[in-house]
Amino acid sequence: MNRFTEQIEKAIEAWPQVEPTLHVPHNEREYRQLVKLLDRLVDEVGENEDHPLASLMEVIAVLIEKYEDENVPELA
Numbered sequence: 748m749n750r751f752t753e754q755i756e757k758a759i760e761a762w763p764q765v766e767p768t769l770h771v772p773h774n775e776r777e778y779r780q781l782v783k784l785l786d787r788l789v790d791e792v793g794e795n796e797d798h799p800l801a802s803l804m805e806v807i808a809v810l811i812e813k814y815e816d817e818n819v820p821e822l823a
Contacts, residue, residue, distance in 0.1 A: 769807070772814045781811050 748756075772778040788804040795801065 769803075771810055778811065778814045778818075781807055781814075785811060 768780075768784060770777070772781050785804065785807045788800055788807065792798040792800050792804050
């Protein structure tokens with residue numbers, strides 16, 4: 748088994764525990780949950796780009812931004 752296949756197998760095994768927290772938000776409640784998670788990560792990671800959770804923080808920020816772009820009206 749190559750390294751990529753091993754990583755995918757680990758991700759498949761871990762996903763059921765991760766998915767309730769990390770998913771594309773489809774409603775206001777899910778969006779607010781991601782915002783709370785991002786706030787916790789910002790407290791933990793801060794500006795440290797080398798922190799092990801920095802990429803997770805970035806992914807969650809992208810999910811939040813996508814939801815806001817599609818669901819939050821822009822201020823004039």
